[in-house]
Amino acid sequence: MLFWIIVISLLIFIGLILYWQLIVAEGAYLGAPLVALLYDWTAERYNKIKDFEPEAEDFWVGEPLAQRLRHQPQATILDVATGTGRIPLDLLRQPSFRGRVIGLDRASKMLDVARRDLAAHTDRVSLVQADAMALPFASGSFPTVTCMEALEFLPNPTGGLAELIRVLQPASPKQSQGGWLLTTQRIGWEARLMPGKTWNQDQLLKILSCFPLQRIEIQIWQDIYNLVWAQKVEGCLADKFNLDK
Numbered sequence: 115m116l117f118w119i120i121v122i123s124l125l126i127f128i129g130l131i132l133y134w135q136l137i138v139a140e141g142a143y144l145g146a147p148l149v150a151l152l153y154d155w156t157a158e159r160y161n162k163i164k165d166f167e168p169e170a171e172d173f174w175v176g177e178p179l180a181q182r183l184r185h186q187p188q189a190t191i192l193d194v195a196t197g198t199g200r201i202p203l204d205l206l207r208q209p210s211f212r213g214r215v216i217g218l219d220r221a222s223k224m225l226d227v228a229r230r231d232l233a234a235h236t237d238r239v240s241l242v243q244a245d246a247m248a249l250p251f252a253s254g255s256f257p258t259v260t261c262m263e264a265l266e267f268l269p270n271p272t273g274g275l276a277e278l279i280r281v282l283q284p285a286s287p288k289q290s291q292g293g294w295l296l297t298t299q300r301i302g303w304e305a306r307l308m309p310g311k312t313w314n315q316d317q318l319l320k321i322l323s324c325f326p327l328q329r330i331e332i333q334i335w336q337d338i339y340n341l342v343w344a345q346k347v348e349g350c351l352a353d354k355f356n357l358d359k
């Protein structure tokens with residue numbers, strides 16, 4: 115009897131660990147290749163699971179981005195961890211935006227879905243398979259960089275954030291245009307099950323204050339994510355994180 119109690123307890127324990135690591139944390143503690151593999155497996159179901167509502171996407175994401183890009187309507191922006199192309203689709207729906215979007219992701223099958231859904235916009239979208247921790251772009255390349263619902267899955271979320279900010283152009287000092295970062299903060303009970311991968315509001319503000327950023331705004335958005343806006347100013351990232359390339 116005792117034997118079976120031990121075996122069943124052990125199986126429950128292993129099941130809980132697997133649920134935590136593979137379902138809640140989506141492989142985040144087990145390395146970027148596994149995270150990408152799990153997303154490849156769910157790629158065809160991803161849009162159905164997320165059930166993006168175009169009106170809500172426009173209100174929270176597409177329109178605010180287009181508004182911030184109104185002085186640079188022809189800009190090329192970078193969307194890191196683009197997945198199935200949510201940000202490119204949100205932005206290309208905005209009539210005032212006439213620029214291009216580069217969507218980058220590690221998971222090839224997520225990019226395949228994005229390629230299919232963005233087939234009508236091939237002249238305005240490029241999809242790149244690469245790792246968010248080592249973006250294949252020079253520092254200061256983009257007037258806007260986005261990264262939605264992904265930082266917590268990176269091997270080092272603070273390093274990932276630094277990498278986003280590295281490739282971001284600082285705002286022009288005179289008109290304070292450009293230099294916009296849009297990302298997300300994981301919140302809710304699942305965030306508490308991802309120690310070292312998520313930040314509470316105080317931790318996030320402290321980390322963001324280490325970077326050359328101004329106009330930092332954390333907006334309450336969904337049950338499991340807040341939106342984070344910030345604008346890069348001239349400054350040196352390497353001082354604090356030694357991430358200069």
Ligand SMILES: C[S@@+](CC[C@H](N)C(=O)[O-])C[C@H]1O[C@@H](n2cnc3c(N)ncnc32)[C@H](O)[C@@H]1O
Nearest residue numbers: 146153195196197200219220221245246262264
């Ligand atoms: C929850 S999805 C978010 C996708 C999209 N940004 C959205 O909001 O729908 C997380 C994405 O991050 C990507 N990802 C995870 N780790 C990555 C890494 N190290 N480099 C690049 N992409 C990564 C996954 O492949 C997946 O497409």
